[in-house]
Amino acid sequence: MAAIELRGLTKVYPGGVTALDSLDLVIPDGEFFALLGPSGCGKTTLLRTIAGLETATAGSIRIGDRDVTGLQPGARDVAMVFQDYALFPHMDVTDNIAYPLRIKKVARAVRAQKAREVGERLGLEKLMDRRPGQLSGGQQQRVALARVMATQAQAFLFDEPLSNLDARLRLEARTFLKKLQRELGVTTVFVTHDQAEALAMADRMAVMENGHIRQIGTPAEVFQRPANTFVASFIGSTPMNLLDGVVRGDTLEVAGCRVPVPETAAGRLADGEKIVYGVRPEYLSYAAEGPIAGKVVLVESLGASYLVTLEVGEDLVQVTVPEGREPELGEAGCAVPRPDRALVYRDGELV
Amino acid sequence: MSTDAAGLGRVRASAFVAPALILIAVFLVFPALWVVLLGVTNYRLTGLAAADPEFVGLDNFVSALTDGRFLDSTWLTVQFVLGSAVIGQAILGFTLAKVLHGRVKRFVEGLVILAWILPSAVVSFLWIALLDRDSGTLNTLLGIPGFPWLLDHPMLSIIVFNTWRGTAFSMMLYGAALGNVPPSHLESARLAGANGWQQLRDVIFPHIRGHILTNLLLISLWTFNDFTPFLLTAGGPDGKSEILAVHVYKVALQGGELGYGAAVSTVILLINLVVAVFYLRLLREQR
């Protein structure tokens, strides 16, 4: 178990794609760290570079107290779960789990013992003699996890390990994985496309864009206070309302309406400045009277609540409304921001 | 479910299959049976027995299996198959497919395919020009004029020749097979610390097992029945490179003993069958 420290890490693929651009990141010992970002932003590349499957173009990687930048993957003492699990089809579950131990020349009996222990822990005891082809997706995923656990590596790297599972199983696996990581206390880097997954599982997370890290923080921080408009529009199951506006004394003029300056930005704005006003639909409430007045143009069901779209001048503002209180189409209504949750961005960065 | 999906009826359906069956019968089954039949007669190319062959039972087979020349020839064929097909073509082909990348790979592929598609007559002429003792290219390159490769090392010559000739096929086949090995499996092994040999053993070979066996089956049979070495050494000197295909040609067509030659051919057919069944068994075995 060890911390992971990246300094100025850069990866340029042959052909000139800069997948990682001078990236700095410290993941403390025992942390569950999620990497999130749109497709092609360099998440997989970052993970593979840490594992040593890609060589860094510049910068350094430290795992624990060792500089591993120039080491072979096998010498780095990290274990990885691949998206397709990469189980060997010709070996049974026991041999698959014990494979890294076999390479490390651990005695056969010790290997089998260890595989059985880990397998039992993951509920695989009845499947130990089967081949991967005879297992369901969820079972294969547990075998892949077991193989990683049996290695007792310094760090675990997961590349979208849940993406092959169906929605139901994914929820189960999520909880399971989180609990397991807690118990083992191994530093874990987890790549995912699914922000709900990152928000639910990670101790801390990073949001990436084009090989850069745009924000690092706890899921709550990233959700509540996105550091820039990129993160703001990327995170959240319903996108954040981002409205152009201008500072007018101690109010903001947004979409033709006047809203109070949010608590977070109070005293830090100059009169006449151009800003972007950001507030999540979840932090807006719908009322007959309020600062942002408009007309209801769309009502979408989210299950237990409704997403109501208001047309405010030229702009659209989305509000979540609890079920049973959804407005009629065409009705005039207002959105009321929660003052402690509204945010102001200047030049794309949080004020 | 109906077994007659196209609604043709038995007669019309048979009519569609008949031409293929007739072709197979005329050109494959009938000659094979004819050879087996000839094998139990004393049929000759010329002379009395040519006009009126007699049934001689298993005599031909008995004399073949007790004939030193036949047994020597079988042993040479085994060497030829192991040396040029299994060790030569398969291992060299796999190594080339594994090691070469990018432009070099395409270049080498082009060269070896050329070796594969050129007609045997042309290729053997090229090799005679290469190995000729007085004005051969090889001796000139090595600076040892007068060294008689085909006389001093006839088996080595035809083994190298056939390896050169047939490596393209194995290389292409393994190239395609290697492309199917999932990269994540290799990477998973590398992360566990597996070295090159361990990656071969634990990831690559299990994945391409079927390709390896199919490849070995085909090239073993092709090499076993290959007649081209005759064009290089004519089985000589003194029978030192007389593999079975050449042996049959010599006894049956040069020696005129068609009955005896047919018996030897039948034995070759049986050996081929055994080899094929052996590989197919392995292929079908649970992985």
Ligand SMILES: Nc1ncnc2c1ncn2[C@@H]1O[C@H](COP(=O)(O)OP(=O)(O)OP(=O)(O)O)[C@@H](O)[C@H]1O
């Ligand atoms: N082997 C490669 N050669 C060249 N460019 C590559 C290679 N692999 C990835 N890239 C490029 O590097 C960038 C980052 O790719 P990467 O696979 O890390 O993205 P990602 O964040 O994992 O995306 P996704 O969420 O779709 O898996 C992309 O622009 C991609 O096209």
Ligand SMILES: [Mg+2]
């Ligand atoms: Mg990826």
